[in-house]
Amino acid sequence: MIEAEIYITLKKTVADPQGLTVKHALESLGYKEAEQVRMGKLITIRLNLKNKEEAEGKIDEMCRKLLANPIIEDYSFNIRCLPTDLQ
Amino acid sequence: MIEAEIYITLKKTVADPQGLTVKHALESLGYKEAEQVRMGKLITIRLNLKNKEEAEGKIDEMCRKLLANPIIEDYSFNIRCLPTDLQ
Numbered sequence: 378m379i380e381a382e383i384y385i386t387l388k389k390t391v392a393d394p395q396g397l398t399v400k401h402a403l404e405s406l407g408y409k410e411a412e413q414v415r416m417g418k419l420i421t422i423r424l425n426l427k428n429k430e431e432a433e434g435k436i437d438e439m440c441r442k443l444l445a446n447p448i449i450e451d452y453s454f455n456i457r458c459l460p461t462d463l464q
Numbered sequence: 465m466i467e468a469e470i471y472i473t474l475k476k477t478v479a480d481p482q483g484l485t486v487k488h489a490l491e492s493l494g495y496k497e498a499e500q501v502r503m504g505k506l507i508t509i510r511l512n513l514k515n516k517e518e519a520e521g522k523i524d525e526m527c528r529k530l531l532a533n534p535i536i537e538d539y540s541f542n543i544r545c546l547p548t549d550l551q
Contacts, residue, residue: 378499384506399507402530408522410512412465417506419471420486423499435495443489 379424379432383444383454386417391449420444423459432456466511466519470531470541473504478536507531510546519543 387393393415400414422439426432436454445452474480480502487501509526513519523541532539 386506386508396507399531403509403526406526406529408526410522411509411526412512413508413510415508417508419473419504419506420483421473421500421502421504422490423501425497425499435497439490439493439495439498442493444486 378459379426379429379456380459381422381424381432381436381454381456383420383422383436383440383452384417385420385440385445385450385452387415388449388451427458429456429458465546466513466516466543467546468509468511468519468523468541468543470507470509470523470527470539471504472507472527472532472537472539474502475536475538514545516543516545 395416396414399416400411403411403414422436424432424435426435433456436456440452440454441447482503483501486503487498490498490501509523511519511522513522520543523543527539527541528534
């Protein structure tokens, strides 16, 4: 079993109203040191595969085809093999 | 300037209908090897602070008070100092 953690973030040039709202909320709680807040997605996928390279290719495809919107989002991911007792 | 990446995930025992929907979408695209999909949040915060320990304390507080719901979510974070030219 392979587990992938996928990080999807808005491109730097894309406005992030949700992040701005969180920044204002932090400020109203007294956290004036928050300069910038950007919201992204963290997707954890378990794959029934053994080969890390194959998993890497599949995850990259999934990101391009479904999980990320390449026009406004960037993505990156980490892949690791799960020990048998966690499966 | 310090940048924190905060990872917010649903606790293992909490149902994740959004993740299930993504899993079904992946299956309908032919990715039968996707065993489990869990959706989480990735929040990137830039703090106008210099001290890493102070930033760690602040981020932990922000997670507990606002960013995560401790009843159904877990959180973790990474903190790094940004080089001056990225500020």
